[in-house]
Amino acid sequence: MSDNQRESLRQKALAEIALLDTPPEREFDVLAKLAQRMLGTSMSSITLIAPERQWFKARCGPLAPETVRAQTFCPVVVETDAPLTVADARLDPRFAASPFVTGSPNIRYYAGVPVRIQQPDGNRVAIGTLCVLDERPREPTPTDLEVLEQLACVAEALIQARTVALRAAEAAEEHRLVVERLKRERRQFKQAERMAEMGSYRYDIEQGTTAWSDGVFAIHERPVSGGVPNGEIMNHFPEPDRSTFVAAVMRTLDTGEPFEMDADLVTAKGNARRVRCSCEIELANGKPVALIGLIQDITERYELEQRLRHQARTDDLTQLANRAEFHCVLDARLREAPAADNDVAVLLIDLDGFKDVNDVLGHAAGDAVLRCVADRLRVACDGGCFPARLGGDEFAVVVSADLDRVGLDRKVRRLLHDLEIVIDGQGHIARVTGTIGIAWSSTASQDRDVLLRQADAALYAAKRTRKGTAQTYQVVADHRKAS
Template sequence: MPSQLQKEIKRLKQELAEKEKLIKEQAQTFSHYKKIYGQSSIVAQIGIWECALPTEELTWSDYTYDLFELPRGTRLDRSHTLACYTEASRAELVKRRSDAIAARSGFTLEAEIITFGGKSRWIRITASIECQNDIPVRIFGMKQDITDQKLSFDHMMYLAEYDQMTGLANKSQFLLKLSSAIQGDQVASGHGYLLLIDLDGFKPINDEYGHIAGDECLKEISNRLKSINHSYKEIFRIGGDEFAIITTEIQDIKAVQKFAQRIIDCLSEPFIFEKQLLKLGASIGIARIVGDSVPDVFVNADTALYAAKAAGKATYRCYNPNMGSCAVRISV
């Protein structure tokens, strides 16, 4: 009997040793794959993160630490890491996270952070919820640095929406703004004004002094327009030497006429280019922002601009139906 018991103990010890060996091998394998996974994450520049619920205990991969410029292995406190997000991004993150936990779903978010090292970065966050018996127990996902992508996209959007030479919004933005102003007029029964501005004497300067002088003229004119009208987003360069201002703040015709004269006086002041005194002028056509479409308002303002040119330039005219129709110089 004792010998049988000893045999059983021996068998159990051998079985235990084999299991311990297996566990050790599995642990080594797990550690190996975890290391490869972590290195792959760094190479791919994708950070892995998870947060236990409801304890809010965070776990980050090495690259996530790098992303936030925090020494690897530093003890994590969610309140401290959350403080890295800008106010707008933090508010959106809190909302998306709360909604995802409530819905047992996930989300993707592009957020701006200020790293622990003081750098501004944009990151893309993906998150999923893990549940047990329909109770959320973990939220996890990836964080990726998209700063370069964001800057490239913003620059591309800037090129699409703004004139590179003057920094003013371009014609596409003008059409959107005018359409929005017309829709606002139809809803609110108010009105604003469209001012089309065409430079007088620009072509002779361009021909005599060259395109560099012409470019400097356009930059100077745009700066002067900015100094007159403080709402920069409502000033547009819509053609070679043609500008537009949309104002929904001025409701009185006398006030808009005074504004137009102020523009003419300002743009008529000479300026120096390479020791040469250059002089420009401006003619302005004014039309109320009222009608069924963008072309309606634009044609009215352009008709008034033709009338101002015909009156001897360096003046303005307000549209009225008695002006009749004319060929529109600028296509819409």
């Protein structure tokens, strides 16, 4: 076995006993004190050797709680798995330059023996030492190591007993947790009653009847005194969630697998709610006897999530879709187009003169122009057209699939008219128009990036010709151009 493997084995064994960095314990402190007194030294310790440091489980004399591992005595004992005595550390080349010899605590004499623990395979692994130290040199005697080895046996017994107790406590805790879990499951209905906006139910398979906790009655806005509406329960779930819930229940009955789902629910008073339902099978003697589960009102959380999703998809200033949502809608239209034999058109719109509005009238006026453009796009984009703000003064529209090129031409002319905006403020007048680039998916092989590049090319071709106009991208003789 290599040194690295032995070190890894030692550290694994040390971790398993969970003794490192624990609070002082009287038994270990007494043992260290006994070693100090019996050998007549000024210092003693029970030391554990970690990868980069040595830590004292117990210590007597001027020793720090821990030190670095390098140039110290105890790691040598652990690495060699043999006792070590040093009469005068100043004369030992291994330790003469150690800061613990040249400086505080000025160690001269050292005697230490391994402290080992037994592994499940029967092998014993050294994880630390029992040692004594002194500021004065002294000649070791045979009884020094004999006493230390006897005391080390006691230390090992303490560690073994402590480890057994620790494992017994862990086993007892695991058992307690199992018992608590079983009790918690048995108390499921009562616990559900105490949970905010949650209730429990039990469907008796043989009887075909359902029992509700008070929490379920509250979610359905039904009086407890009225009893469970067994024949009408599923009427509270509108489609398609009703069919989804029934299918999930049938799957649980067939496979025994529990499920959890979110669904819309309409209360007895006609109020719309969002609920989370869970369901699992209750067994008796290995036979399914009931379906049990929880139902929780998650309306507020669901509405918050919906608002956050809306914010993620929406441009804050104009409340139009943002670039990311525009791409999602365009991708969906492009996927649907081949099956429906449709051609998807995209309009890219750039505002002319918008910079002058910001420069002359200020950003508040610029924001007002952007909101005005958004309002006009919303009015113009009826019947399946989808407008968006891509950023800055750039807008885009995915055209409805039922618009042919003639209909699109009429819509573009209307947009060009609607995008003519005159701003009068602070004695200055600014005029904004829109230039439009048009591209069709049939010329772009239904590829979104290509389609947008073509619309962009058409846009800038229109700008070069005359701002406030529109051009359509065309492919002529395999050379792409906007005309």
